Amino acid sequence: MKTSIIDRNIKTLTYLINLEGSDQRLKSATKQLNAANWSFERFPAYDGRGKALTEFEDYDDQKAREHLGRSLLSSEIGCYLSHYNCAQQFLKTDADYLIVLEDDMSLSPHFATVMPHILHCLARADSDQAKTHSTNALDWYLVNLAAKKKKLAKDIETFHQHSLWHAYYFPIRGLGLIWSRAGAKAFLAQGKPITMPVDIFFQRWLSGNGKGLGVWPALVSPRGLDSDILGTTSSQKIKRKDKEGRDFTYNAKKHKRMLQNKAAAIKHLYFNN
Numbered sequence: 589m590k591t592s593i594i595d596r597n598i599k600t601l602t603y604l605i606n607l608e609g610s611d612q613r614l615k616s617a618t619k620q621l622n623a624a625n626w627s628f629e630r631f632p633a634y635d636g637r638g639k640a641l642t643e644f645e646d647y648d649d650q651k652a653r654e655h656l657g658r659s660l661l662s663s664e665i666g667c668y669l670s671h672y673n674c675a676q677q678f679l680k681t682d683a684d685y686l687i688v689l690e691d692d693m694s695l696s697p698h699f700a701t702v703m704p705h706i707l708h709c710l711a712r713a714d715s716d717q718a719k720t721h722s723t724n725a726l727d728w729y730l731v732n733l734a735a736k737k738k739k740l741a742k743d744i745e746t747f748h749q750h751s752l753w754h755a756y757y758f759p760i761r762g763l764g765l766i767w768s769r770a771g772a773k774a775f776l777a778q779g780k781p782i783t784m785p786v787d788i789f790f791q792r793w794l795s796g797n798g799k800g801l802g803v804w805p806a807l808v809s810p811r812g813l814d815s816d817i818l819g820t821t822s823s824q825k826i827k828r829k830d831k832e833g834r835d836f837t838y839n840a841k842k843h844k845r846m847l848q849n850k851a852a853a854i855k856h857l858y859f860n861n
Contacts, residue, residue, distance in 0.1 A: 598711045602687040603631035603674050613691040616811070621689075624700040628689070631674055636666020648781040655783050655845070657838030661831060668786040671762065672779055675772040685710065686767040689808065693734070693763050696807045698748060705747040706731070706766070706803060714768070729771025729799040730790065733764030734808040740853040741802065755802035757853035758794035762787040764808030771799065788845075795849040798856035 604621070606614045614630065621628050639662045641649055646669075652660050660668075671688065678686040685707060696702075710728070717725035726744065732755055740757035767775075779789065794800030 598685070598707055599683045600685045600687060600707060601678060601681060601683040602626065602628040602689065603677070604628050604689050604691055605631050605633050605670050605674065606691040607633040607635055610691060617689070617691045617693065620693075620695045624695060626700060626703075628687075631670070631677070631688075634666045634669040634673060636662040636664070636669065638662065639666075641665075644782070646780045646782050648783050651781065651783040653835070655841065656788075657836075657841040658832045658834045660782070660785065664785045665782055668779075668782050668789070671765075671786045672775070675767060675775050675779075678767060678772050679769065679776070684714075684769065686772065687733075688762075688765045688767065690763050692811050693808045694811045696805070696809070698750065699807045702748050702750045702803070702807060705750075706752055709745050709747075709752055710766070710768070727799060728801050729768055729774055729797070730758075730794060731766035731801040731803065732759045732761065732790075733766065733803050734761040734806050734810075735759035735802045735804060736761060736806070738802065738804045740850065740857050741804075742857060744801070749805075750807070751804050753802050753804060754798070754857075755800040756795065756798060756857045757850055758791045758800035759802055760787050760791050761810070762790060763810055764806075791849055792845065795852045795856075798852075798860060 602621075604614075604617055606617070610633075636644070641647060641659060641662060644662070644665050647660065647665055649659050652658070674686065674688050687703075710726075710731070713726035713728075717727065731752075735755065736759060738753065738755075742754040742756070744752045744754060746752075775793075778793065783789075784792070790800070
């Protein structure tokens with residue numbers, strides 16, 4: 589276990605999710621993290637590609653179709669389980685925080701400068717909450733490092749032209765994340781059965797409970813490659829929507845889900861502060 593000691597009071601793990609055989613992605617991600625002088629461990633991704641949905645005992649296809657208007661792809665379940673397994677392994681350690689990165693990411697040149705400030709801010713807030721038990725203390729589960737947009741947000745602290753903010757409408761990308769131990773425990777308790785892709789689950793869950801944070805500008809961004817874990821549609825010349833088997837309710841359910849998430853975010857932003 590490679591634990592980064594940001595200072596003597598903060599222990600942080602970094603897991604890089606990488607599928608067996610995705611050597612070029614591992615090489616690229618390793619080069620970026622080494623250049624940032626950032627310690628990490630390769631975390632083996634769960635390979636769900638090609639498996640029948642019935643092989644996943646924690647997947648509920650009926651509820652998935654009720655929520656989404658489609659079944660999940662087996663590769664989406666694999667991606668979900670990869671993140672779930674990261675949280676599970678994290679809780680077996682004594683680390684305070686877990687950073688999870690996917691291997692198709694591109695690190696901001698500011699990553700190594702800004703991340704220690706974020707972790708110090710989180711540690712200070714967690715220490716204050718533990719001492720005072722104040723209802724006004726920062727109560728958080730997960731930080732999104734890869735937000736595409738900043739919506740329905742409230743800044744907490746700013747450093748080096750980057751802000752840490754309450755992400756009441758939690759960003760959809762799961763490319764770069766920071767877990768608290770409380771958040772990881774809650775994910776393990778509430779994250780099964782699997783009924784939606786992991787990034788959609790995070791947005792619904794954290795917009796609903798108001799315990800998501802974000803960093804802006806993003807410190808992690810996609811490299812623009814097809815995900816090996818999710819399977820490549822471009823190389824197979826198959827449109828994603830054809831693989832998903834969407835039914836006639838798909839668009840309506842997507843719209844309803846977005847409205848529900850935004851309504852929950854507005855409630856936390858304007859009425860629960």
